[in-house]
Amino acid sequence: MNPTNEKMVEMYTTMVTIRKFEEKIYELTATGSISGFVHLYLGEEAIATGVCSTLRVADYISSTHRGHGHLIAKGGKTNLMMAELFAKSTGYCRGKGGSMHIADLDLGILGANGIVGGGPPLATGAALTAQYTDTDNVVICFFGDGASNQGTTHEAMNLASIWKLPVVFVAENNGVAEFTPQSDHQCIQSITERAAGYDIPGISVDGNDVMAVFEAATEAIAHARQGKGPTLLECRTYRIAGHFVGDPEPYRSADDVKAWKAADKDPILRFEKILLEKRICSQADFDTIKQSVDTEMDEAVKFAQDSPEPDVSELLADVYTV
Amino acid sequence: MNPTNEKMVEMYTTMVTIRKFEEKIYELTATGSISGFVHLYLGEEAIATGVCSTLRVADYISSTHRGHGHLIAKGGKTNLMMAELFAKSTGYCRGKGGSMHIADLDLGILGANGIVGGGPPLATGAALTAQYTDTDNVVICFFGDGASNQGTTHEAMNLASIWKLPVVFVAENNGVAEFTPQSDHQCIQSITERAAGYDIPGISVDGNDVMAVFEAATEAIAHARQGKGPTLLECRTYRIAGHFVGDPEPYRSADDVKAWKAADKDPILRFEKILLEKRICSQADFDTIKQSVDTEMDEAVKFAQDSPEPDVSELLADVYTV
């Protein structure tokens, strides 16, 4: 199924929003306005966008330590995210969560997660709710190549498979787990080699091609909505940013990174080419979109800067529901 | 590679020893001489025997809650095992371990294990020692179909694969995990469907055919000794005993069990047929072996009965190495 032109413009806007959000965060972290452990999604924008563009608000996603892109793609508000990264009381978590714990349950965002492999079991639970309550909602479980080795991920895929839960396991294979190349952490090249182990479909796509991601995700999601159970969808990509902001990146060369920023690799440039070719957008349209995203970012930063810090009295609030 | 005739007689003796040990334990548990959680290996004798018959003393095995058969096959002394089950101070663990924790490190037995999935990580560690110290020793990791879902098992297979550790992962697929049939705990039929996920060989054999197990294990072990890494070897079998001694077995019919005790299924009867056909043994030989095993069992029980209980002063001994 092909997205409508309108949807494609929306997808482009989402990708640009993620890109500009992350660039802004990079800058603010490097200059000290933002602290804590921050992992950027730069270069991987097509995955979250391609997948989440086919979701409903009532669908859920579980995310990772590298969560900003997933959250934005699922509708997360950049000003509330920004305020959270600034540790302000207006932030998504009132300043208590930070980058690794942003959530918006009303939008179906089960939260970023500081534990590699923490998300997959949670995703099965949300999918159980979807199935149990007789909806055809689905759950997307994002995880990395590194996380694919974690036992919890295996357990979750097995549980989803045996219970035919409506989950799509989206393996974001950026070829590296923190600083360790994929070839040093698993012998397989494609994570879909593991799908047969759960008797579920495994699909591998170019994760920098948003159209390919969209198409594969649409299919996997339809499969899930029809009650046919989970799919393992691998999206091959590259992490343009270091593992975290501040990573000296001794494990790769600047040239490698540069190559992935080129027009034939960068997911946004590639999508621009398609949009131009199909005459859906002009260069001027891109500029307009970028400007509007820039404005959104500036406003988000301003919102964050102008917001108050949490009061120390909030330290003990919200440990329990009373 | 075929076993020598002598080896085959040895294998037969091992199988009979396991069978008679377990039958004795059943009787002693039912009559109250033995307490605790006891899981019997009845009907699965061909697996431990076929695999361990090709091992050296310096090779290691990691075992499970259903460990008696593995231990006996790896050379464990039935009198010391019996004394342990009687909780006597002469037992393998001086009465502190019981059925689920019998070990004999000198014989390469890393211990039974009360945790499903507890053994596989340990097995990788022993294999690391073998590799690190430049031996060509190998490690056998026994685990069940139920344990194949546990995250630790997945992690261990991945680690063994990426480090090319000399481990053979022996999946004892008896079609049931405690009281849950395999079809309710995983969608795959053969656990070898998971081998590709680690880029390792997966072999499935009839686990009630000791010759088939021996052959497949010999190959997998040779592969490991040559530094080529792990293999996943599935042995399909049936658990004649209940999950534990005392299990009312509501999940299966007496007829099912009976069918698996028949001459075309029972691993010992099947092996007898081969031994007779090949004229390696006569019925009289079988009787002699059985009598000698009976004697061994009687002696083991007597040894256990005559042995002293541990002194209460031993409660606090051996918590630490000093």
Next chain:
Amino acid sequence: MSTMTLSAAINDALKLELERDPKVLLLGVDVGFYGGVMGVTAGLQAQFGKKRVRDTPITESAVIGAAVGAAVTGLRPVAELMFVDFIGVALDQLFNQAAKMKYMFGGKAKVPMVMRTCYGAGMGAAAQHSQSLEALFMHIPGIKVVMPSTPYDAKGLLISAIRDDNPVVFLEHKMLYFSNGEVPDESYTIPIGNADVKREGKDLTLVATGQMVGFALNAAAKLSEEGIDVEIVDPRSLSPLDEDTILESVRKTHRLVVVTEEVQFAGSGAEIAAMVGEKAFDHLDAPVTRLGAPFCPIPFSSKLESEFIPNEEKIIKTVKSIM
């Protein structure tokens, strides 16, 4: 009112809640068809079907995690961890996810789930099937830790736990499953966080948990013959801990013994003792004394295991040591 076992009381609580609220579901290894390895969930799958009473693979991280994920999206799952000793393969989902979600998300989540599990020594089940690990859970903000000692308490507390909007760890002593008590037939709740004075007395306060409550009552009966009148406080939940009831009792008796089955060192009893030592210092006529298990894994041999578990005799001795 019926006389029933603690196991039956728990079964009854589960049944009543399954009947009351369609959002309640049970999941765990063999909780369904077989009715639980200890028989606690017997009959529930037959009554409520496979959708609501679910057997799972042996993947405790996924099971607890599924309960957390289901809870945060609107259900009220009750997950069974077969033995508390198995928490080591699933702890993350409980202590980093369930416990912290609400706080990390700035209050915008609730996680109404229960993890039921059985604990305790006395069955010859050895080191990996006999532990008492309540202290581990107690130290984690965001979860509640409940530990009933009678069928009556078990039923009322479990119903409260299921209706609670927070993750609750519900600890069932395996040796208490077949202990009997009077239990109302209808549904009722006992608030989590209220200790219960199981025996009134004036000479010494004895705080006891789980199986130790019964042992303490027996010890108290014997001690009363010798003229020592012991008051027994059962916290019933360790987190939140009802400090007031404990302190009130100590301010009356001026003496405290804390008896727990867990390994004493760095156990739950340490918190109770330290708390009283701090908040009732001026009321104490003798050192707050703990009695727990010695610092070793749990041995298989029932002779050694009996020596490991605190018993009546040791309770009596400990009480006398500070009179």
Next chain:
Amino acid sequence: MSTMTLSAAINDALKLELERDPKVLLLGVDVGFYGGVMGVTAGLQAQFGKKRVRDTPITESAVIGAAVGAAVTGLRPVAELMFVDFIGVALDQLFNQAAKMKYMFGGKAKVPMVMRTCYGAGMGAAAQHSQSLEALFMHIPGIKVVMPSTPYDAKGLLISAIRDDNPVVFLEHKMLYFSNGEVPDESYTIPIGNADVKREGKDLTLVATGQMVGFALNAAAKLSEEGIDVEIVDPRSLSPLDEDTILESVRKTHRLVVVTEEVQFAGSGAEIAAMVGEKAFDHLDAPVTRLGAPFCPIPFSSKLESEFIPNEEKIIKTVKSIM
């Protein structure tokens, strides 16, 4: 003697032991090529090669389990758990396998392994990367729990831990990595189980661990200006706990404050307080008082996080409250 950071002292201990004993090897996520996410193992793979300093997949159960299996078969592995908060995915291998093996096997095993890990708040790393979980480990018989507060102690204790024939959990506070101290260049050991009096004093004993030791020293300097002479005892290991040194100090000063960064409720401080309350009851002139973190997950906001962590000011206030 050189001035070096605690991180460098640990690196040095690892290097010396790797040089001394070919059975010593390191393993963990990114401990090799990258030198550890906190840089603690920098340069060791370059010096000792990939065989001895091994990067692993992100599979902590397999990593800790591999260390246990290697230890029991003859090696001396040092496994790194990147953050102590991750123990939830690997606890079983530590607490049911490593800790209990020797005992369960009737004494016929030894498990000479170290699990190094970093803990503590102060970096804005939020709820899943900032915890102090020493109490969980302390409660488990069969493992030792070491917690250095200075570069000198860190080096000597880590060398002891590596040579120890038991599983040792070695806890490194992330905010101390860059604290400096004098460290001998040669190899030396500090016995595990010996507390260190970090400051002598006569008016009050302050037991402090990890980062709190430095805070306590600063507080003591200020208190001494006001005429309060505090003695500071650093247990250095929580299991075994050097009760004698603590008790001796309390018998001299008659007052005790226990300061730990962990969540106070059911923490390691509870054991220390309860133990002293019991064994030095007659020597106490004031209630044994604990200062720890409040009962909540660790917040991201550095403003809230600072409020969470006990500090100099709170130490001073707590000390004064019982003078």
